Amino acid sequence: MAVVLLLAGAGALWGASAVTWDDAAGRDGGGAPPALVPLALLCLAAIAAVVAMGGWVRRVLGAVVLLAGVAAAFQLVGAAGPVVGQALVVAGAALVVAAGALLLVRGAAMPRLGGGYQTPGAARRTADPERELWNSLERGDDPTARD
Incomplete structure (x- = not known):
């Protein structure tokens, strides 16, 4: 379940980065908040780590993923953009936070690859x-x- 949440969250953040955003001064054509692509890539890397790791290390990964979701939500502060982009950021952040919380609570009990x-x-x-x-x-x- 955590892998699906991370994949969906990464897709939403990546999609939000492709939308044309306005910059803080209100000029059209500005780029998306700069951290959306790195946060999406972090989510994709976390998928591999979730599958490969186990035990308390997976819980630490859950904390990192949870913080990444919170950081994604903070990308909207001061960002003017289309409603679609903002909705994608909110959805992506919520999915990543949910994955991080799931890994924190149930991460040590989840099976791992080759376990x-x-x-x-x-x-x-x-x-x-x-x-x-x-x-x-x-x-x-x-x-x-x-x-």
């Missing part, structure tokens, strides 16, 4: 005998073979 696969030397014993049987089958051990 179910371990080298034989690093395999841990579980207290559940049924799970241990399935783990041995995944490793390719024959449960019917006698020692």
Whole structure:
């Protein structure tokens, strides 16, 4: 879910950066707030980090993502632009903040890429005998073979 929120938030921020904005003096043709593209790229990089990291590191990433969402919302302060661009910034900021909050609250419990696969030397014993049987089958051990 966090990956989907980050992807949608990055898309909204990127889309808002493509809209023609007015600058603070009211002249037409100014660019978008300058931090929208870097914040969108940060969200895209956070997707890879969410998938690869786990545990408390993912919670730290959640805090960074949450702050990025707040920074995206602050891009509207003093920016004059079309309603569409402002709506995209608000939507993108809300999605990024939601992803950051989700990672802070549930990040350590979320599965990570390759978390179910371990080298034989690093395999841990579980207290559940049924799970241990399935783990041995995944490793390719024959449960019917006698020692």
